[in-house]
Amino acid sequence: MTYSLDAVCVGILLIFYLGTVVGLRWTPKTTTVTQYDPPPGVSPALAAYLRDNGKCERAFAAALVSLASKGYLRIRQHEDWFTLERFRAADSSLPHEESIILTTLFYPPSIHTYKFNSRECTWLSQTYEKFSKTMDGIAEPELMSAHSFVWFSGIAYSVVALAYLSYSVPIFSRIASVASVVYLSIFIFLGSSALIAAARAWPPTLWKIASFFRRDGRPVRALDFADLPPIVLTASSLLGFGFLGALTSGKFALLLTSFFCVNVIFKGLLEAPTNAGRAVLAKLDGFREFLARADANRLNHENQPGETPETLEKYTSYAVALDVEHAWGEEFTENLLEMLQFDLAYSRGAGVLTGLPDLLAQNAEEFGENVLQLNIPRPHKHHKAPQ
Secondary structure (H helix, E strand, O other): OHHHHHHHHHHHHHHHHHHHHHHHHOOOOOOOOOOOOOOOOOOHHHHHHHHOOOOOHHHHHHHHHHHHHOOOEEEEEEOOEEEEEEOOOOOOOOOHHHHHHHHHHOOOOOOOEEEEOOOOOHHHHHHHHHHHHHHHHHHOOOOEEOOHHHHHHHHHHHHHHHHHHHOOOOHHHHOOOHHHHHHHHHHHHHHHHHHHHHHHHHHHHHHHHHHOOOOOOOOOOOOOHHHHHHHHHHHHHHHHHHHHHHHOOHHHHHHHHHHHHHHHHHHHHOOEEOHHHHHHHHHHHHHHHHHHHHOHHHHHHHOOOOOOOOOOOOOHHHHHHOOOOOOHHHHHHHHHHHHHHHHHHHHOOOOOOOOHHHHHOOOHHHHHHHHHOOOOOOOOOOEEOOO
């Protein structure tokens, strides 16, 4: 009976979130009107950001390609190394998010060249974090909303339901001292933070696995040692919750894990465009249709994976942002996704102290500096080479 009640309480939370997400994502079917230019004021980065429901990886790649097509920098690739060469400083003609990339990535201004790969990309990750915050500030709340009220309502329900369900379980019968309470808190923290880290590290690995089954001309990406961390992080989270179960009870650990997983998963799914954002997306769909008809085959033929094009055309960045170009631009985007996801998870604690501040406060960086203050150093520092 008690397990049935547990399932009902978790199911209510699931139905609440699923109904909300479906309502936020549902749009009536309309006829797509072909657009021959992007919507006014919508940069490639903003186009990708809206299309990916607030995710910034493709937006970051589109912004870099946009800077290259405008002559502010050049992107070169040699095997697994990428080199960015800056030709011009940021000016008022650039969108704000592209200026942030130039001023942050090439700092101090005497730096003109930045070289990175999957092992040495710390400075790229720091630039990406500033870029992400800039994109959030540009799009929210007019074009995109995190619907935080809905999520905090789910958190409040979870806490009340967990407290009610745990009342009949002898959770604290084994806790006889302050040290036991500390141990309990540690295992809850370890399991939850490792789970968040695993959630951040899995997307690039899953994207690689999916590449083996795609039939749309995109390059297949082989698995390598960089795909081991998601497995290790997942095992760490299970270990943390396993110790929690040993200290308290298996039922309590399972219940806490269920509530935690549901809230973590739907934290990102609740981010969706507003009505104004949907209007912009409708125009972007029309522009994407034009690019797909006019340039997709040619770009995929001319821009070979692993070889940076000599010349990036005016709308190449939009082709990358709107997922039209499936050759060099797609591979460049996936490389950045792999580097950024893994490096952000690793630098915040390799899954031991990862991401929990992001869920507890909007001012996550300040929370982390004041409370956690623990980072595991990467084996290599970022590489900046003056030209």
